[in-house]
Amino acid sequence: MQPQIAPSKNSYKVAVIGAGASGLVAARELRREDHQVVVFERNNRIGGVWVYDRTIESDPLSIDPSRTIVHTSLYDSLRTNLPREAMGFRDYPFVAKDGKQRDTRRFPGHKEVLHYLEDFTSEFKLSELIRFETEVVHVGLVEEEAEGKWIVRSRGKNIIVEDEEVYDAVVVCNGHNTKPCVAEIPGIDVWPGKQLHSHNYRVPELFSNKVVVLIGSSMSAVDISREIARVAKEVHISSRSVTNKLLTNHFDFNYLWLHSMVKSAHEDGSVVFEDGSSVTADVILHCTGYTYDFPFLDSCSIVNVDDNRVGPLYKHVFPPQLAPSISFIGIPWKVVPFPLYELQSKWVAHILSGKVSLPSQENMMSDVQAFYSKFEADGGPKRYTHNVVDYQFEYYDCLAAQCGVPLPEEWRNQMLFATMMRLVAQPETYRDEWEDENLILQAHEDFAQYIP
Numbered sequence: 001m002q003p004q005i006a007p008s009k010n011s012y013k014v015a016v017i018g019a020g021a022s023g024l025v026a027a028r029e030l031r032r033e034d035h036q037v038v039v040f041e042r043n044n045r046i047g048g049v050w051v052y053d054r055t056i057e058s059d060p061l062s063i064d065p066s067r068t069i070v071h072t073s074l075y076d077s078l079r080t081n082l083p084r085e086a087m088g089f090r091d092y093p094f095v096a097k098d099g100k101q102r103d104t105r106r107f108p109g110h111k112e113v114l115h116y117l118e119d120f121t122s123e124f125k126l127s128e129l130i131r132f133e134t135e136v137v138h139v140g141l142v143e144e145e146a147e148g149k150w151i152v153r154s155r156g157k158n159i160i161v162e163d164e165e166v167y168d169a170v171v172v173c174n175g176h177n178t179k180p181c182v183a184e185i186p187g188i189d190v191w192p193g194k195q196l197h198s199h200n201y202r203v204p205e206l207f208s209n210k211v212v213v214l215i216g217s218s219m220s221a222v223d224i225s226r227e228i229a230r231v232a233k234e235v236h237i238s239s240r241s242v243t244n245k246l247l248t249n250h251f252d253f254n255y256l257w258l259h260s261m262v263k264s265a266h267e268d269g270s271v272v273f274e275d276g277s278s279v280t281a282d283v284i285l286h287c288t289g290y291t292y293d294f295p296f297l298d299s300c301s302i303v304n305v306d307d308n309r310v311g312p313l314y315k316h317v318f319p320p321q322l323a324p325s326i327s328f329i330g331i332p333w334k335v336v337p338f339p340l341y342e343l344q345s346k347w348v349a350h351i352l353s354g355k356v357s358l359p360s361q362e363n364m365m366s367d368v369q370a371f372y373s374k375f376e377a378d379g380g381p382k383r384y385t386h387n388v389v390d391y392q393f394e395y396y397d398c399l400a401a402q403c404g405v406p407l408p409e410e411w412r413n414q415m416l417f418a419t420m421m422r423l424v425a426q427p428e429t430y431r432d433e434w435e436d437e438n439l440i441l442q443a444h445e446d447f448a449q450y451i452p
């Protein structure tokens, strides 16, 4: 991608779906480029997943289509897995603030992240752009329009009649940590125990004295298994990678075992693993991640979710055939989310305003196909298409170069690396013991330009 920064020429009417971290920063960047922005948010406040809710869904596996959806997937004890210096937006640092409600720790609890997003909203006067308690129920192309305008239908809380408006562009920021993926287990229908997905995990008490099989090896799986190991009778972690250091370093806990994948479950309560071992369990906890979901989107089958690949998307943002009138913020995972959303949003806002150009539709499509081919040749499973961990820094640099803003700070990259090393070496203490003081200093020197 070659940057071509030109003067701004377009001002579009843009619908942003969602007022979580990605929708908020998208709204700010779009308004900075003089677009007219409306943010639709079905909750009554900003923050998305960071709005902790003790309520869980009526179906603990979140499969029943008639359930009421609870958006958040946070558990009560959650602290960030990134240090605040690296986690915050680039030009609105996530620095510790004094105040009764504030959490000044370097890896704060979830409430502090919500406070930070509220501060961000207030600083940039974003509330005036947001329609709260308004759910987008349909986004579809205006048929007679060659230019690709969009019909957006939305519905207010307790209001049956839908509102219909036409927008020049739609920026999808609805999050992707709400619709669970659940492991398929032969025999599960006759297995008598209880199952739940980590989306519905809040506190460990439910697991007191229980034998638990926890499937997964993500950061949430690590946190949750450590937490329930304090109250459960036994915790058996089932992971694709039994040599995963994040998990093997767990073994300072009693009653915690590591197994291969679950092979089957049986009527007598046993759960059998692929290595031949088995356990009689009370609960299976699926920490198996989430799937992308755009229930409101009618793109005439141009954009699809297939095995957790949203595609085709040029650079994980624009569907070539519909670009730039619809874009997706926040699709990549294994990233530093907030700065990534900021860069993607700047790119979208600059492209809509005409400051930066996209390649032709054919060239974008060729780029996507080349990416898929290489990804598959490297043995990447389709469901990992948006896992950008191996090239995240190049990806950030590419977006920054497109927008003509400085490349992401070197201290941020190094801090991320130092955090990952600590997480693996000392999962219990990585949030409270560190040695990267020099990087913290560099971060604060950098922040001085943004903090009055």
Ligand code: FAD
Pocket (backbone or CB within 6 Å): 017, 018, 019, 020, 021, 022, 023, 040, 041, 042, 043, 046, 047, 048, 049, 050, 071, 073, 074, 075, 078, 079, 080, 081, 082, 087, 134, 135, 136, 137, 173, 174, 175, 176, 177, 220, 296, 329, 330, 336, 337, 338
């Ligand atoms: P969300 O926060 O999910 O926001 C989406 C918004 O869209 C919601 O407010 C929702 O109500 C709204 N919405 C959805 N559909 C509609 C609709 N049809 N109409 C109107 N509104 C709609 N990130 C970090 O940086 N650090 C961490 O430590 C960290 N820990 C995490 C721990 C857990 C357990 C999870 C699940 C995630 C964690 N994350 C962390 C990632 C986190 O998801 C992102 O940081 C980020 O907050 C996601 O923001 P988002 O705006 O993309 O999505």
